[in-house]
Amino acid sequence: MIPWLVQALVGLLILVVIAFLLGNLVRNLSAAGLLLSWRWLGQPAGFDLSESVLPFNAELPYWRALLAGLANTLRAVLLGLVGSTLLGTLLGMASFSSNGLLWRLAAVYVEVIRNIPLLLQLVFWYFVVFLSLPNGTGALQLPGLVLAKSGLYGAGFEAGWLWQGPELINGVWHAPCGFRWSSRRCSPD
Structure with a gap:
């Protein structure tokens, strides 16, 4: 009974x-002439998203930017x-393989990946x-392929084919033209 009472008192103290x-925040904002409201969600965002599942431009409101961010x-x-899931399934199957090399490679991969923190890997x-x-x-010249920051190029029949890869913009990888095979570069809209 005592532990429940202590938990209830601590919870009540946190709520107080x-x-x-929050009361202090509202008083200070009111004194400064600012009000807490949701009106900002209807104002134009004023920025573009370089890549989005949902169409978005700078004239659309903030709520639409938040929705596009959620979709992304x-x-x-x-x-x-x-x-x-696919990689884990393949590695799981490889770890039960009768092929000694395959299960050792899977075991080494799993142990290395699990023992290096994700942030360090990124x-x-x-x-x-x-x-x-x-x-x-x-660019790196591989047999039949060229690997560069801008994409992966392969030898086509008449012209070189291009897989338009992501672009590095402000430290974030973006695909403004989409991932697709084409015979020439696409230009962002």
């Missing part, structure tokens, strides 16, 4: 502190879930791999 802080987040989550892929990719004439 939150109410005090859900797309990233869905792609991550599908990709990690920093590695960004700074060591993606930023070090050359562009233009310095």
Whole structure:
């Protein structure tokens, strides 16, 4: 009985502190001539999104930007879930393989990935791999492929085919033209 009473008192104390802080916020904003409202959601956002599942431009309101951000987040989550499920299933099957090399490779991969923090892995892929990719004439020449920051190029029949890869803009990878195969570069709208 005593632990429940202590928990209830601590919960009540937390609610009182939150109410005090919110009341103080409202009083100070009112004194400064500012009001808490949701009107800002209807105002034009004034910025563009470089890539979005939902159409968005700077004239649309903030609520639409938030909705586009939510859609982008859900797309990233869905792609991550599908990709990690496929990779995990393949590695799980490989770990039960009768082929010694295959299950050892799966075990090494799992142990290395699980023992390196995710943030460190992200920093590695960004700074060591993606930023070090050359562009233009310095692009990596592989048999039948050219790997550069701007995409993956392959030898076509008459002209070189291009997979328009993501662009690095302010430290974020974007695909303004979409991921598609084409015989020439696409230009962002």
